[in-house]
Amino acid sequence: MSARLPTVAQLQAGVSADQAAELFDSLPAVQVEEILGRWHGSEVPTGHPMDGLLEVSGWYGKEFVDAERVHPLLFGTPGSLYAVHPKRLPLMSIVAAGDRLPRWLPPGGRSAFRALRTGKYRARLRRVEYRGVVSTAMIYDDLPIIDTFRKLDDDVLLGAMDLRGVEAPYFFLLERDC
DSSP, rough: OOSOOOOHHHHHHHOOOOHHHHHHHHHBOOOGGGOOOEEEEOOOSSTTTTHHHHHTTTTTEEEETTEEEEEEEESSOOOEEEEEEEGGGGGHHHHGGGGGGOOOOOTGGGGGGGBBBOSSSOOEEEEEEEEEEEEEEEEESSSSSEEEEEETTTTEEEEEEEETTOOEEEEEEEEEEO
């Protein structure tokens, strides 16, 4: 990556896994208080086995109410967003699908995710050391996943999903919604 930071559009168009990791490592840490609110997410395609999952599923983003109350998976559109229980998604099967992933959807398509709705918060925020820097991370309650965040700017975060059993991180963006 050059000394100048890439734009959101450039990252959404895709970069190599090495470029995404280099950018992530160059960014400053964030505090819990800096990320509270609702965020709209998008993928940073890097050739990761999960590339395509967020777009095809209709994932909207995340909501951080405070350190103890986090909705890690919001689906839908503004005005009709709903939280989904992550444990009820067949995540490891999806990752194992590899190059078949972009065609994966549950029976019933995107609307099937409504059956997985939850009103409970399913993650927490903590300060965690990841790749040599202590920053805010979201820890899922029921899955072996930690999403660590770094600041691209005040309204854009670069996230790295660390999923047990998957060697490389999965990179994604969060843009402040409210």
